[in-house]
Amino acid sequence: MPLIRRLGGDEGVAALVDQLSARVKADPLMGPYFRDVDEAALNRHRSMFLSALLGGQHSYTGKTVAEAHGPFRLGDAEFDAFLRVMRETLEAADVPAVDRRTVLRRLSRLRADIVSRGVSVAPGAPVFGGPESSG
Ligand code: HEM
Numbered sequence: 001m002p003l004i005r006r007l008g009g010d011e012g013v014a015a016l017v018d019q020l021s022a023r024v025k026a027d028p029l030m031g032p033y034f035r036d037v038d039e040a041a042l043n044r045h046r047s048m049f050l051s052a053l054l055g056g057q058h059s060y061t062g063k064t065v066a067e068a069h070g071p072f073r074l075g076d077a078e079f080d081a082f083l084r085v086m087r088e089t090l091e092a093a094d095v096p097a098v099d100r101r102t103v104l105r106r107l108s109r110l111r112a113d114i115v116s117r118g119v120s121v122a123p124g125a126p127v128f129g130g131p132e133s134s135g
Pocket residue numbers: 029030033034037038041042045046049062063064065068069072074078079082107108110114
């Protein structure tokens with residue numbers, strides 16, 4: 001049985017995304033980034049994206065992950081927090097270890113597209129050293 005079916009198909013993926021979303025929002029590091037985001041629309045896009053990534057029926061038509069995340073200048077700390085919360089979500093849903101590893105491996109390949117800053121900055125914090133700065 002293929003991975004996507006073991007995960008419960010696209011419906012299973014959408015259910016995982018709902019669980020993930022609640023955990024991400026409750027996380028002190030990641031939660032603030034989602035304050036002004038339309039959660040239902042975001043989760044539709046996340047579900048499509050994961051379905052496409054994991055062999056489901058959907059193709060993804062949203063922004064590229066680089067476009068979607070670039071403006072936030074996310075660091076490795078945020079990316080690692082996202083992977084941790086995804087692992088916790090998969091564990092809570094009793095997804096077997098071998099499938100958890102596959103999902104996390106595929107997500108971890110996106111690090112270079114999503115992380116645009118080596119150190120984490122709180123949302124709204126001033127960002128120094130942009131292209132306009134001379135020092
Ligand atoms: C492998 C990790 C991640 C994946 C696969 C992922 C995936 C996505 C997808 C598919 C979207 C929808 C883009 C669209 O609407 O067109 C999105 C939006 C968003 N992501 Fe992520 N994401 C990841 C990590 C993170 C992290 C670490 C943060 C911050 C802590 C984050 C914050 C956001 C925010 C704030 C939006 C909404 C952007 C908007 O509405 O314009 N994401 N993400």
